[in-house]
Amino acid sequence: MFVKSIALALSLVLAGAGIASAQSKKPTGPAAQQPAAAASSAPTRIQQFQAWGAYSYKQGASTVCYVLSVPTEKKPAGLDHGDNFFIVSQRPGQNISYEPQAMMGYTVKDASKINVVIDNKTFVMFTKDKAGWVENAAQEPALVAAMKGGHSMTVNAVSRKGTATSYSYSLAGISASLKQIEGCK
Secondary structure, eight states, X not given: OHHHHHHHHHHHHHHHHHHHHHHOXXXXXXXXXXXXXXXXXXXXXXXXXXXXXXXXXXXXXXXXXXXXXXXXXXXXXXXOOOOOEEEEEEEGGGXXXXXXXXXXXXXXXXXXXXXXXXXXXXXXXXXETTEEEXXXXXXXXXXXXXXXXXXXXXXXXXXXXXXXXXXXXXXXXXXXXXXXXTTOO
C-alpha cells in the first residue's frame, strides 16, 4: 500500500511540476527548469526514517531526491480526503535545494492558500490544482528548518467544494531523511 502511495505521489509530483512551471509566482518553481514531459524512472526508496522516507528517481540525465510523509490525522473525519503527502525535494541539476510541497488528494479552491503551521509559526503556500508551494521562495529554508526543529506540523487547506481540511504530520525522522538526500547527485 505504501509503495502504491509513493508511486502515486511521484506521478503527482511530476504532474504538479509542469503545472508549477506554468503558474508559479517564483522563478524557481518546483520544476520550472524541467519540462513536464521529460522521461523519468520509477522512484527508489533509499531508506525510511520513522514517519519520513527518502527517495530518488532519474529525470532525464538528472537525479531528483525527495523526502515524503503522509498525514497521521485527517480532519474532518469521515471525509474522503484522497491521498495527501508532504514532500521536500532536491533537484541538484536544477539548483533546487529542499523545496517543500504539499500534495492534496483533491483539487484545492481557486486562489486559496495552504497554511503550514509548525509549532505556531505559519508558512503560506500558493496553490494550483492539487498542490501547494511556498509563496515566498525565500521562506523555503525557514520552513525546512522549522520542520527539522519542530514538534508538530499541520497543513490546512480548502477544497474546491469549500470544505476546510486539516492534516497532522509527524516530524519524527525528518532531519535524518533530509540528511540522507543531502548528497543527492
